[in-house]
Amino acid sequence: MHHNRVEPQPTTTGPAPPALAAGSADVGPRVRALREERGISLSELARRASVGKATLSGLETGTRNPTLETLQAVAAALAVPLTALLGGAAAVATGALRGTAVDIALLRVFDDGPVTYELYRMRVPAGLSQTSPAHHAGVSEHVTVFAGHLRTGPLDHPLLAGPGEYVEWRADVPHGYAALGGTDVLAGLLIRYPRPAPR
Amino acid sequence: MHHNRVEPQPTTTGPAPPALAAGSADVGPRVRALREERGISLSELARRASVGKATLSGLETGTRNPTLETLQAVAAALAVPLTALLGGAAAVATGALRGTAVDIALLRVFDDGPVTYELYRMRVPAGLSQTSPAHHAGVSEHVTVFAGHLRTGPLDHPLLAGPGEYVEWRADVPHGYAALGGTDVLAGLLIRYPRPAPR
DNA sequence: ATCAACCGTTCCGTTTACGGAACGATCGGA
């Protein structure tokens, strides 16, 4: 590793960042996979991206710590979004796993002044269901179903949504999620928190 | 610029990649915005991310070309996905810079085997419209409208979608986005890039 | 008015990612 100084922790202010494993950096294997998928050689890709073979070799084998510029050049030569090289990598600090039946991943938090939005991608395995306790007053949930058939919303007033459909409800009561029929449900979930706690 | 050698073009094989404007690298402003959103100082963020103030200053002002490691450390300290720092950056090889009318933010990339998905949140100001050039063959776009009324899709076969509605189309032709009526359109946009399209 | 604390930038020596040029290995065609 590189700049992992031992940090005697002068810590004037903050309690220092969480350890957060370097993680997220299987960029090398990803690039190599994308390249081989296209059936082109390391030399050829280096040529197309206008980077040195040494650079690309070091990137793929993980023995170097590439610059943004290098990553951009390689992504362009592979004709993929730059972000594809960093892929599932995301591994956010906040990554929240909520319960077992529902596979839910926090995509992004928007802090729009007096309101906070949390955007999730949610997958409910076929036939499974899960309940969730009430949130604070004013919180609402907004679900867009992409695949499967979902029963969701307050436990005493459930809502149904199929592919392409959108439902929303006030989430200050206990609510649930259930996948109906034989297919998994894939959906986007947006939770709106009025007047949230900072951070 | 940095490694923009004049390229006498030995060109054994490929015709070399398109120029591809460095683009995509408004990383600095984005980091600064995220930091100020949280109300923390440059010094404080540098401390939390365990990077030098000089490094962070150079990153935010765009006078340095950060390494992946630096970007990861900063993203972690900001508690956002690494991809969020590269955000609208998505300006891919597809050359799809989406211009001024549509305010579009990359939320997340899913790399599911042979396909890449990009999830965006999109806002089209009331009354405005914008067109976008064709993407690669096989690329499709999927829009879920949350608010407002959107006219979108291929220029010669436009689609309409109101709140909660979902539309999709093949994006390998020129297409557009327009907000109808008096309200802004807020929508989720999912772009699907099928993988292998080697030369 | 003074001063300590902090801000963001700039300077500087060290570390390291960079491209080019080697290297041995592998593969086809003469």
Place this chain on the structure above:
DNA sequence: TCCGATCGTTCCGTAAACGGAACGGTTGAT
């Protein structure tokens, strides 16, 4: 069986990103 072409890795000098320390500017308490 050569042998030229290309493969991916390694070596090397250069360019630049790095962290630390200084800088001047601003703020708030004494």
